[in-house]
Amino acid sequence: MEVTEVKGEKMRGLKNGLVAAAAAFIAVAGGQAIAQAAPGVSVTQGQVVMTAEGASCTVGYVEGDRAWTAAHCGLSGQQVYNEFGQHVGTLRWFKPSGAAEHDLAYIQFAAGTYSAGNPKTGDGIRPVPASGTDVCINGRLSGNDCAQAINGPRDFDGMNYANNIPKVNGDSGSGVYVPGQPGVVGIYQGGTVVSRNGQRVFFTNYARMPYANELAALPHKGFVARRPDIATPRNIVEVPGVELRKVGDHAEGLATTSSEGFGLDAIRGIANNYGIII
Numbered sequence: 001m002e003v004t005e006v007k008g009e010k011m012r013g014l015k016n017g018l019v020a021a022a023a024a025f026i027a028v029a030g031g032q033a034i035a036q037a038a039p040g041v042s043v044t045q046g047q048v049v050m051t052a053e054g055a056s057c058t059v060g061y062v063e064g065d066r067a068w069t070a071a072h073c074g075l076s077g078q079q080v081y082n083e084f085g086q087h088v089g090t091l092r093w094f095k096p097s098g099a100a101e102h103d104l105a106y107i108q109f110a111a112g113t114y115s116a117g118n119p120k121t122g123d124g125i126r127p128v129p130a131s132g133t134d135v136c137i138n139g140r141l142s143g144n145d146c147a148q149a150i151n152g153p154r155d156f157d158g159m160n161y162a163n164n165i166p167k168v169n170g171d172s173g174s175g176v177y178v179p180g181q182p183g184v185v186g187i188y189q190g191g192t193v194v195s196r197n198g199q200r201v202f203f204t205n206y207a208r209m210p211y212a213n214e215l216a217a218l219p220h221k222g223f224v225a226r227r228p229d230i231a232t233p234r235n236i237v238e239v240p241g242v243e244l245r246k247v248g249d250h251a252e253g254l255a256t257t258s259s260e261g262f263g264l265d266a267i268r269g270i271a272n273n274y275g276i277i278i
Helices: 017-030 213-215 235-260 264-275
Strands: 001-005 041-043 048-050 056-058 066-069 079-081 088-095 106-108 113-115 134-139 143-150 159-163 175-177 187-195 199-208
Touching: 041 088, 056 079, 079 235, 088 113, 134 187, 134 199, 159 187
Parallel strands: 041 113
Antiparallel strands: 001 187, 048 056, 048 079, 066 106, 079 088, 088 106, 134 143, 134 175, 143 159, 159 199, 175 187, 187 199
């Protein structure tokens, strides 16, 4: 059986790193387009979050000091911002393998970031429903669609499946829920295409939410230090500073991912972030 994974938006590596680093010297004279963070940054279920490089995902579920999304949205340890460039917090992979298996991550909030709730599903972390149950995804870009949960390939631990629910890049990380039941049963990851008897079959993938004991054992709790916000460059002189910030954030994520339980799982997770399946 041939299985092909299709995931949402992924970062494509360090872009123009040497150019940005060299150009950063210019920014010293002209200043960098980095604004100081304003206190009180809210995070709401269904909103967009992004890395400094612009890779975007959706917030699937919000708790008091963190928000859940997909692991393929960035590297573990990479900084996350809202659409206005305000620093939200730090991305943390749920498992060391990142999107290579259980494609789930949480954003550890920065000081001053707070939950604005879960208006799309209501509160609650629910177990994965039985096959045949209707599940829905309210995509930030594609709207609300539902299909039946099914027993899929089970190629990856923590990954679950439904009949094809059409979604688009940027919807990754959205909450998956059962109609009429408050809370979420998972986080939308993407799609799987399976070849069966010469026919292509499409599944929707979603990662289950953590069990209570897994939530209690999360290694990163509380709030991280707030970073400066990222503002849109006002002139060409400020561009190098912003580009250097992008490279720095990515390098920090790469270093953090490598240092947290470095081994085969971490290697697979990092490779998967660059589109390489190991």
